[in-house]
Amino acid sequence: MATYIHNATDPWTWRTAGHEDVPDILDLVALNYQNEITGILTADRPRMAMHLHKAILNQIFEPHSNLVSVCRNNATNELLAWGWLERGKYTVYAPEEMSCAEFLHLDLGLSARNKITLVAQMLNIWQDWTRQMNIPVMVSTSIRTEQGAFMRLHEKLGFTLRGSFAYKRII
Numbered sequence: 001m002a003t004y005i006h007n008a009t010d011p012w013t014w015r016t017a018g019h020e021d022v023p024d025i026l027d028l029v030a031l032n033y034q035n036e037i038t039g040i041l042t043a044d045r046p047r048m049a050m051h052l053h054k055a056i057l058n059q060i061f062e063p064h065s066n067l068v069s070v071c072r073n074n075a076t077n078e079l080l081a082w083g084w085l086e087r088g089k090y091t092v093y094a095p096e097e098m099s100c101a102e103f104l105h106l107d108l109g110l111s112a113r114n115k116i117t118l119v120a121q122m123l124n125i126w127q128d129w130t131r132q133m134n135i136p137v138m139v140s141t142s143i144r145t146e147q148g149a150f151m152r153l154h155e156k157l158g159f160t161l162r163g164s165f166a167y168k169r170i171i
Contacts, residue, residue: 004120012080012118014125016059017068022052024079025070025105032108036143055084067129071106071118080114081106083122087135099130099170101140116153123157130170140166 006014017025026045034043058065064087071081084102091098106118123140130138142150142164154166 004117005124006121010117011075012071012073014069014071014121017052017056017070017082019053019056021070021079021082022049022056025052025082028079028082028105028107029103033105036145052084064133067126069122069125071121079107080110081118081122083126085126085129087130087133089139096136098137098139099126099133099135100138101126104140116149119150119153120157123154127157127168127170134171136169136171138168138170 026049029048030043030045037043052068055066055068059068066087067083067085069083070079072078073080081104083104085099086102087097087099089098089100090096104119104122106115108115110118126140127138138159140154140159144150147164151161151164151166154168155161157168159166159168
């Protein structure tokens with residue numbers, strides 16, 4: 001899976017998110033993902049904006065607390081993908097801390113190859129961060145109807161699948 005590592009020849013760049021990224025993140029969510037909760041939950045853009053701004057602020061002042069990342073096209077600055085990883089999660093039956101994926105969204109209009117590459121890069125970034133933070137386990141999940149390729153990619157990266165959950169011992 002080393003072919004998916006982000007490098008200088010990619011036409012995009014990953015970086016930590018800033019407050020200026022929030023409107024584009026919210027637009028991407030509304031355009032590509034809001035329908036996943038329709039009829040179940042009520043999308044609330046100001047609420048999501050508030051939580052994103054809080055996470056970004058935490059990331060600035062407490063960089064060990066969470067990781068919010070964006071990926072932008074180098075030529076156009078268009079937002080291609082974004083992700084949010086939290087730490088400090090535990091199950092009621094095990095003492096290991098977990099980093100848990102809150103969101104991993106990308107522009108669904110991208111080619112299949114680019115979508116797979118971006119997801120793999122985000123998962124690698126999350127694993128690296130989890131390792132740097134000395135968090136033993138990383139968890140990723142999906143609520144999407146079409147999640148087969150997403151979960152298989154986790155499996156190729158060494159995750160153990162349990163339904164729509166992917167677990168990996170990092171340290």
